[in-house]
Amino acid sequence: MYDVILQVPIIDMxxxxxxxxxxxxxxxxxxxxxxxxxxxxxxxxxxxxxxxGLAILERSVGGALGAVNPTDVATGVTGVIGFGAITGPHIAFAGGVAASAYAGKKYPEMEPDGWDYHFGKNILYAFGTKPDILAVGAIFGLLGMLITQLGNALVVVSGTAATDFIAFSVFATAFIARAVFGYPIVGRPSGSSLLDMSPFEREEPRAQADGGEVPTEHKGRLATEPWLPHQYKWSGVTVIGLVGGILGGYIYIQTGSIFLGYAISAISLLFLNLGVEKIPVTHHITLIGAVGAVVFLPEAGAVAALLAAGVFGAVSGLLGELTQRLFYSHSGTHVDPPAMAIAIAMFVVVVLSLVGVIPNAGYL
Incomplete structure (x- = not known):
């Protein structure tokens, strides 16, 4: 499955x-x-x-496809398009995040009514055909591709996986966008620490804008802006992590697909984008849950693998919450907590596999 993510590394291209x-x-x-x-x-x-879905079908029909080798079509759709240059998160999502960061500084008047955070965090906003904003997206899409390809090239040279470089690229480009467009890399907490969400709960306003004076359009912003107002309490994040991890693990056990649960989680965000309240964000949870099943299924059996998937999902959910408190809540742009959670979780999985604690490194 690693070839689906790796595709063709730049050194062999x-x-x-x-x-x-x-x-x-x-x-x-x-x-x-x-x-x-x-x-x-x-x-x-x-x-x-x-x-x-095509991969599951191809595994089922085997050689009945004649001249088409099993998994070739599915690898093309998942790897070349889904995780590739067209809709790959390190390219399309990263381009959209950078565009929002740019527009938050350049076009604050574009902010839609009802958006309570800094406009630079509005990743729901479609910028249409505005040339300069699309140019920003294009540059950061290229940058995301280069970071991912260079990371994968290091894997080929070293012979050892390090982490999921698509996930790494997603948040790396977001931090670069902060630096380029003049936002604080982390931001100054309004509570007792970076982890303190109580200013949000008290609805405290921001005392000053990010890094300077308070422009009129920034007045009244919340002092602390959690990534998901309905998904930031530790207990709730743990529970949805267990649930999502088990579901991702079960999908893998039954279908052999590591990424199908991730895809379902990503599709569910359509409802969040359409304004349905309290839809949880779970793609980092279902993916790492599936990894837990991959790690434990060969040696421990289905039940133990399913329980491990729940634990892996909960850990990934908590990593997402930890990183949003550290890197999202106190500055003015989107830095993706799920991407950070996936990159950290897969780095740990790789290390544990290298030292022999676990038998494999999941999809890496």
Whole structure:
């Protein structure tokens, strides 16, 4: 399954193929800015769902497809499109996130009514055809592709996986966007620490804008802005982590697909984008839950693997909450907690597999 994420590393890629990929990544990043980061990621879910469905079908019919080798079509849909230059999160979503960060500084008047946070965090907003915003998305789509490809090249050179470089690229480009467009990398907490969400609960306003004077359009902002107002309490995050992890693990046990649960979670965000309240964000939970099943199924059996999936999902959910408190809540742009959770979780999985604590490194 690692080849689905790795695709063809840059060191083994002909220059013509690299130029093809770079041009497409520019278009993919602009596509993410045009649609908005979250709508673009929802498309990721649909495409990966299709690819994984094809993979399950191909495994079922085997050689009956004649000249088509089993998994070739599915790998193309999941890897080349879903996690590739068209809807790959490191390209389309990253382009949309950077576009929002840029617009938050350049076009605060575009902010829609009812948006309570800094406009730079609005990843639901579709920027349509505004050329400069699409150009920002294109540049960051290309940057996301390059970071991912360079990370994967290091894997090939070293012979050892390090983490999920798509996830790493998603939050790396978001931090770069903060630096480029003049936002604090972390931001100053209004409570007792970076982890303190009580200013949000008390609805305390921001005393000053990010890093300077208070522009009129920034007055009245909340002092602390949690990533998900309905999903930030430790107890609730733990519970949804257990639930989502078990579901992701069960999907893997029954279908052999690591990414199908991730795709379903991503598709569920369509309802969040449409304004349905309290839809949980779970793609980092179902993915890492599936990894827990991958790790434990061969040696421990289905029941133990399912329980391990729940634990892995809960840990990933808590990592997402920890990183949102550290890196999302106190600055003015979106830095993706699920991407950070996936990258950290997969790094730990790789390390544990290298030292022999667990038998494999999941999809890496």
């Amino acid at each position: 002909p220059w013509e193929d690299f130029i093809l990929l770079a041009i497409t990544a520019l278009a993919g990043g602009a596509f993410g800015a045009a649609l908005g980061a979250l709508p673009a990621f929802i498309f990721t879910g649909f495409v990966v769902f299709l690819g994984e």
